[in-house]
Amino acid sequence: MNTEQLVLKNVTVNFNGFHALDGLDFSVDKGELRCLIGPNGAGKTTALDIICGKTKVTSGEVDFESKSITSLQEHQIARIGIGRKFQIPSVFQDLTVRENLQVAYSENTSVLSNLFKFGLSKDEEGLNELAEMVNLQEHLDVLAGHLSHGQTQWLEIALLVAQNPKLILMDEPTAGMTRQETHKTAELFLQLKSKHTLVVVEHDMGFVKEIGDVISVMHQGKILAEGTAQEIEQNAAVRDAYLGSGGITNA
């Protein structure tokens, strides 16, 4: 069962001399929920950008299900089953919640086959239930630009579920959420875990402890440590990396 689904091998990303990633080795097993933490500028978001194709590697190799995706374009990477949630919630503001979900349901991506689809198709009726799951069922006709910040976060998570990728990359999904909302997100992620592989970048340690089995700590473009929450908290190197910020629990 424990097969490595995603493997990053010695990945380096160079932004005009600044090594955002510096020989990063990172792998995630199928069905795992992996949390990625680290101080600001550690390269967490860049790591996600590399996986989903937003940024190209300077050197190194990214494999998904034993196939190289290093040189694929964004939409090709999405089609083989990788979905991404962005740090700044990115939804389609001038479309309604329902239309957002419909666009995200992207089993068929060609222009012509979508030209003859009007209204919700049979497969897409499940989208209404999806809206219920994130508590937006009353807002299906509301333009996404009018939702509150928390609701927008929820909508983007729902979009990813609609897209139904094998691997979901989440960049700070609970930013701007209330305590209760964060807790509900944790519940949702634990549900998703069985069907999808998740990589979650998060600052909120409470949330990380609630959901994560294995935590990877990044520092200066590399993996610094990997282990359970307890192991990480006792790791001396991690403590040093978070120097000045009062330790990992306050990060």
Added chain:
Amino acid sequence: MSAVIDEKSKLVINETSKRYSNTKSQIIIYGIVCALIFIVPSFMDNAYLLNKFSTYLIMGMLAMALSLSWGYGGILNLGQAVSFGLGSYCMAMALKLRTVPIHTGAEGLPDFMVWNNVETLPLIWQPFHSLTLAVFLGIAVPVVFAMLVGWFMFKGRITGVYVAIITLAILVVVNLLIIDQQRITGGFNGITDLAQLEVFGFEFDAYSSSAYYLIAIFLTLSLFLALAITKSKTGKILQAVRDHEDRVRYFGYDVSHFQIFVFAVSAGISGLAGMLYTIVMEFASPTFLGVHLSLSIVIWCAVGGRQSLIGAMLGAIFVVGIQGSLSESETFLETWTLVMGFIFVMVVLFLPKGIAGAFESLAARIRQKN
């Protein structure tokens, strides 16, 4: 699952936040407008006015085509007149070859070619002996040209203002080419002195209701075709591309395909409009591919509301109509351009979503009160 959305955010959402994409009522409104267009000739027996109204409808068609690519696809095409001009020249070439011999030069050559010492009909003119082929080319040439330009732009991920600059530059280049190739295109003078369009023995006289109805039919068809596209899932994806191009890629869509598609459809409708324009104007000229016309289309779209197909269409008819009556009235003979400028400034300041947008928010407010 439990409800954890805070009450405050619920209060913010009201009727104005919603969109009722009620397709049925939209089809009814579109149908009523088209029906109104069709009954105009029964109230009007002035041939000159009817001809003028025909040209208004064609401008409406052009603005509607731009609304499809700009309002829905986010592609601001400043070179919309390229497709219009290509279509109009295709029709003009076919009609020129159908003139009675006395109007043409020696051995069936168009008059301007004789003046330019051309001895045989250029190869590029040959297909236009067939009217069917000419009509096909009037749409196909702009579509293929748009696909080619679109392929270079959108595969290269060119967006926003750069698309506007490139399309404007292409317009100027095509315009210059047509003026320059006088032996084939008639240069500055264009192609004049055309035969009337005759299909199955039925003549479409530019100054009669027959030409008007022909235009009304194609306007209606293309309007509903465009409406169908915006209502399809492809239309939704296009709007998503307009809002957040990059995000769409991460759902697995090849954004460039959608952009090329809408760019080409818009060009096809413009090409059709160009052919119809040649029929009512009875000539084709480089001004049909002029910067002035091309930028006017953008203004009509903005006045009518670029995110509404029918809004853009009515915006064009409204602006061109006012322009026509102002420039012909004695009181505004000197000042009509000022009056037009004033109207545009007012619309941009107070109706950022155009006339259609103003109607929509009015409707939402009425709904909220009830």
